[in-house]
Amino acid sequence: xxxxxQSPSNKVTEKGKDVExxxxxxxxxxxxxxxxxSLGQGLEFLIYFQGNSAPDKSGLPSDRFSAERTxxxxxxxxxxxxxxxxxxxxLCASSTSAGTLNEQFFGPGTRLTVL
Amino acid sequence: KQExxxxxxxxSVPEGENLVLxxxxxxxxxxxxxxxxxxxxxxxxxxxxxxxxxREQTSGRLNxxxxxxxxxSTLYIAASQPGDSATYLCAVRVSGSARQLTFGSGTQLTVxx
Numbered sequence: 001x002x003x004x005x006q007s008p009s010n011k012v013t014e015k016g017k018d019v020e021x022x023x024x025x026x027x028x029x030x031x032x033x034x035x036x037x038s039l040g041q042g043l044e045f046l047i048y049f050q051g052n053s054a055p056d057k058s059g060l061p062s063d064r065f066s067a068e069r070t071x072x073x074x075x076x077x078x079x080x081x082x083x084x085x086x087x088x089x090x091l092c093a094s095s096t097s098a099g100t101l102n103e104q105f106f107g108p109g110t111r112l113t114v115l
Numbered sequence: 116k117q118e119x120x121x122x123x124x125x126x127s128v129p130e131g132e133n134l135v136l137x138x139x140x141x142x143x144x145x146x147x148x149x150x151x152x153x154x155x156x157x158x159x160x161x162x163x164x165x166x167x168x169x170r171e172q173t174s175g176r177l178n179x180x181x182x183x184x185x186x187x188s189t190l191y192i193a194a195s196q197p198g199d200s201a202t203y204l205c206a207v208r209v210s211g212s213a214r215q216l217t218f219g220s221g222t223q224l225t226v227x228x
Binding site: 004006031033035042043044045048050056058059091093102103104105106107108109111 | 149157158159161164206213215
């Protein structure tokens, strides 16, 4: 595809429900990143995938958050037992490699609202 | 821990003015610095990427500079237009094994017609 795509664009859920957010990176990009943008918190790193290596999960805020990347392409971010503080825009980015050049290209984001 | 600060938080200028947005970071050990634009309700659009070995990058009316030793970068916008109105974010990738970007909180720019 032409760019990073994410779905859904908006998600409203009730507290306690699980949600899945999807990211399709740019074709050929081996590195994929998830970030969260909250009001008053700015953009925070969540998790990073590079090829078949173990993901860097150091930014995940709790064990309710998990992500997987199937076949080195599409990624799914799962939030279990959602809380109101999980409300944010979740952004996905991809880059060609994890080398020093890795310019990151972002998708449009998924706006999550937990009622 | 790397911290990135952007000043001012908001800026309003009349159309046609040249302007400078500032970004500072606390740890000079970086691989690169990236400037983004974010329109309301949208994702991030990459504007410029400066490698740690570079001093500046230019794209059209935009020029970004990097002074790694002092932990500063500026984004210069020439002849501003109302369409430049957006939030501008700078982000650094620190040296070492980490691959993620650390972001500043952004400068919200309004260019008045």
